Amino acid sequence: MRLILLGPPGAGKGTQAKMLKEKFNIPQISTGDILRQSVKDNNDLGIKASSFMNLGQLVPDDVVIGLIKKRIKQVDCKTGFILDGFPRTIVQAEKLSETMTEMGLKIDKVLDLEVNAKEVISRLAGRSTCSDCGGMYHEVTCPPKVSGFCDSCGGVLAQRQDDNVETILKRLEVYQESTAPLKQFYEKQGNLKAVTARGSVEEIFSRVLEMVK
Numbered sequence: 001m002r003l004i005l006l007g008p009p010g011a012g013k014g015t016q017a018k019m020l021k022e023k024f025n026i027p028q029i030s031t032g033d034i035l036r037q038s039v040k041d042n043n044d045l046g047i048k049a050s051s052f053m054n055l056g057q058l059v060p061d062d063v064v065i066g067l068i069k070k071r072i073k074q075v076d077c078k079t080g081f082i083l084d085g086f087p088r089t090i091v092q093a094e095k096l097s098e099t100m101t102e103m104g105l106k107i108d109k110v111l112d113l114e115v116n117a118k119e120v121i122s123r124l125a126g127r128s129t130c131s132d133c134g135g136m137y138h139e140v141t142c143p144p145k146v147s148g149f150c151d152s153c154g155g156v157l158a159q160r161q162d163d164n165v166e167t168i169l170k171r172l173e174v175y176q177e178s179t180a181p182l183k184q185f186y187e188k189q190g191n192l193k194a195v196t197a198r199g200s201v202e203e204i205f206s207r208v209l210e211m212v213k
């Protein structure tokens with residue numbers, strides 16, 4: 001199964017991708033996670049990407065396309081994968097299609113997680129992530145038992161640098177301009193499925209499962 005999760009920042013792509021990964025035992029490929037890890041490691045990719053990320057802008061297409069091309073050719077992707085946060089531009093989607101055709105594969109479903117801007121701002125501004133296991137929390141809807149620490153592994157919770165209101169607004173603007181047109185792109189290919197991304201994580205997941213059945 002080869003899936004793409006589309007949707008604005010804060011739609012819950014990462015959370016749903018993790019749940020799909022557990023259920024179907026296929027890798028979650030998050031360009032955001034790969035880039036954040038590179039920033040942490042302070043390697044060439046991270047140095048190149050960090051200024052774009054901190055401003056809420058997209059990292060240049062050639063950088064992320066190169067990353068994904070390499071990643072989906074790895075052995076653990078043989079039985080499928082979930083793309084979370086890629087593609088984000090028409091150029092990325094076209095290059096992905098080309099690569100998939102070269103590999104004799106196709107994307108099975110593109111799930112578009114739908115959520116409004118007001119909800120996105122409140123979700124992201126209150127979000128914190130475990131720096132060890134990636135577990136996600138929200139100060140109102142899903143607070144940790146002990147403030148500042150992960151329930152599962154005890155790791156320290158941190159707010160993402162780009163989860164402040166100013167950068168969130170920029171990310172939403174970039175989404176509307178560059179990423180939202182992908183809906184038409186995949187609609188034309190006939191594999192786009194809209195999923196209402198409101199309600200609990202479990203409710204959303206059951207809608208997601210309906211769509212991938």
Ligand code: AMP
Binds near residue numbers: 035056
């Ligand atoms: P995310 O974790 O998916 O919200 O991504 C965080 C940031 O990483 C984005 O705001 C971009 O700066 C960068 N990024 C992630 N995926 C991509 C992509 N496919 N194309 C360009 N930039 C990306």
